[in-house]
Amino acid sequence: MLYIVGLGPGEKGQMSFQAWETVKNCEVIVGYTTYIRLIKPLLSDKEIISTGMKQEIDRCKVAIEQAKMGKEVAVISSGDAGVYGMAGLILELLAKEEASLDVQIIPGITASLGGAALLGAPLMNDFCHISLSDLMTPWEMIEKRLHAAAQADFVICLYNPRSKGRPKHLEKALEIIKKYKKGETIVGIAKDVGRKKEAAIVTTINALDETQVDMTTVVIIGNKETYVSKGKMITPRGYHL
Ligand code: SAH
Helix, strand or coil, X not given: CEEEEXXXXXXXXXXXXXXXXXXXXXXXXXXXXXXXXXXXXXXCCXXXXXXXXXXXHHHHHHHHHHHHCCCCEEEEECECCCCCCCHHHHHHHHHCCCCCCCEXXXXXXXXXXXXXHHHEECCCCCEEEEECCCCCCCHHHHHHHHHHHHHCCCEEEEECCCCCCCCCHHHHHHHHHXXXXXXXXXXXXXXXXXXXXXXXXXXXXXXCCHHHCCXXXXXXXXXXXXXXXXXXXXXXXXXXX
């Protein structure tokens, strides 16, 4: 059996009971080194196959091979495995094969939901996720989605917002978004959710300090009704109070 497990954003308390039990009961754990570290206390008696970033395909192939040998295997992703994680890749690899393998996907709290809870209630109305990583999606497509989402005034959760390799992506994205949303639009920055350096910053598009944003940050840009009260970011649902 092959389990694809979302671990949540970082800390044990934000991992589902099902995820915890699954990892505990599997013989082989496959995952990116950082995530293996997050669940270390659970791993004493297990075979661990960990590889660095950008080796996702190899990692998933190894997991499939191990599961075919009859072992109980868990592939772990941070957050939810189906949100820019391993679930889709494994299903795609299996779709190319004739033989079938039993797969179970265990959901997890994705970064935007963990971050939203820290920031207040920014996702109370329609929202979307856009990854600013152009490793697998052409930048033109990302721009097109930014235009569409901002024009429709979605609350926008930006994943992979800024890294050393792509220092300007957030800046470029905000330039597009500002064509449709005002500079005073509220923005929440959720950093290292569920991890040691966890931080939540509420600011605006104009005041945003990009140096506060890195690869373990999710940026949540409000809609035109989003406001701040008592330090919390609130997107009204539409109740008449
Ligand atoms: N499967 C993951 C997302 C992987 S994409 C999930 O569901 O959360 C990687 C991006 O997710 C990062 O660049 C960052 O934008 C976001 N992210 C992942 N973990 C995070 C955390 N603990 N705190 C803030 N953002 C995080």
